[in-house]
Amino acid sequence: MAYETINLEISDGVALITLNRPDALNALNSQLLGELATAVEDADASEKVRCIVITGSDKAFAAGADIKEMADKSFVDMYRNNFFWAETDRFLKTRKPIIAAVAGYALGGGCELAMMCDFIIAADSAKFGQPEINLGVIAGIGGTQRLTRFVGKSKSMEMHLTGRFMDAQEAERSGLVSRVVPAKKLKDEAMSAAHKIAEKSLLATMAVKDTVNRAYETTMAEGINYERRMFQSLFATEDQTEGMESYIEKREPQFRDK
Ligand code: CAA
Numbered sequence: 588m589a590y591e592t593i594n595l596e597i598s599d600g601v602a603l604i605t606l607n608r609p610d611a612l613n614a615l616n617s618q619l620l621g622e623l624a625t626a627v628e629d630a631d632a633s634e635k636v637r638c639i640v641i642t643g644s645d646k647a648f649a650a651g652a653d654i655k656e657m658a659d660k661s662f663v664d665m666y667r668n669n670f671f672w673a674e675t676d677r678f679l680k681t682r683k684p685i686i687a688a689v690a691g692y693a694l695g696g697g698c699e700l701a702m703m704c705d706f707i708i709a710a711d712s713a714k715f716g717q718p719e720i721n722l723g724v725i726a727g728i729g730g731t732q733r734l735t736r737f738v739g740k741s742k743s744m745e746m747h748l749t750g751r752f753m754d755a756q757e758a759e760r761s762g763l764v765s766r767v768v769p770a771k772k773l774k775d776e777a778m779s780a781a782h783k784i785a786e787k788s789l790l791a792t793m794a795v796k797d798t799v800n801r802a803y804e805t806t807m808a809e810g811i812n813y814e815r816r817m818f819q820s821l822f823a824t825e826d827q828t829e830g831m832e833s834y835i836e837k838r839e840p841q842f843r844d845k
Contacts, residue, residue: 592619600637602630602786612650613643615696620674637785642688651695688777689713699728709755710770718750788826788842
């Protein structure tokens with residue numbers, strides 16, 4: 588499929604999706620969100636893809652939902668047509684790992700999109716924020732919930748109430764991003780992490796994603812139980828046998844996703 592608002596490259600098991608609306612700082616309009624959801628769904632289904640990276644430009648990962656597209660919407664437009672949640676719900680169904688590689692602005696829906704990925708690697712230029720309060724609204728694609736779980740109530744509340752931005756160092760200190768790298772190295776670092784993930788058993792990386800995400804959906808006891816069952820289930824796979832045998836035989840594993 589030919590995309591107009593994103594670029595897609597697939598190499599060595601990794602799908603690299605670059606948001607591409609430079610004139611609007613990658614603001615998330617319905618076309619972009621639709622194309623992104625389709626690209627991610629296709630990558631999830633493709634035998635050629637084992638990990639996905641989403642990135643933007645040096646200036647902006649994404650500066651939020653497209654305000655110009657939203658401005659004239661009514662409650663009925665938003666509610667009845669499920670405006671942009673139809674696409675983000677499709678995005679959230681992805682079972683393969685997704686890394687957000689964030690440089691520049693990740694604001695509003697842009698910050699929320701980064702948080703919908705499985706982890707965030709930030710360039711030292713990254714700025715995160717939920718400035719919807721300045722538009723007379725609040726975050727709408729999970730920001731009030733996800734940011735609060737990542738950075739805690741006090742910081743999340745302050746960011747949502749004042750609209751202030753958080754720089755990359757603060758984001759790392761607060762647990763929003765896994766690490767900060769020099770802006771020039773962002774793409775290489777994210778691709779290198781993705782290639783490392785792509786070398787593992789896909790069954791195990793999908794199980795990691797599924798199981799870690801349980802921590803946000805359930806109690807500790809239920810999550811531990813879920814992890815135990817998932818761990819036990821992996822002993823039904825050839826990749827478990829191969830992984831453990833290769834360790835004992837001091838050789839690299841050859842995972843076959845079986
Ligand atoms: N929607 C639509 N267009 C946007 C946009 C957005 N979220 N963010 C930037 N743009 C556009 C600007 O309108 C501008 O277009 P024109 O040249 O046609 O005027 C272009 O991108 C470049 O932006 P600026 O000239 O403003 O660039 P800057 O460097 O001076 O400022 C910025 C950068 C601080 C990010 C500023 O653009 C800004 O404040 N953007 C809006 C951020 C925002 O409020 N995001 C939240 C959106 S609401 C939301 O996301 C709701 C939700 O949770 C789902």
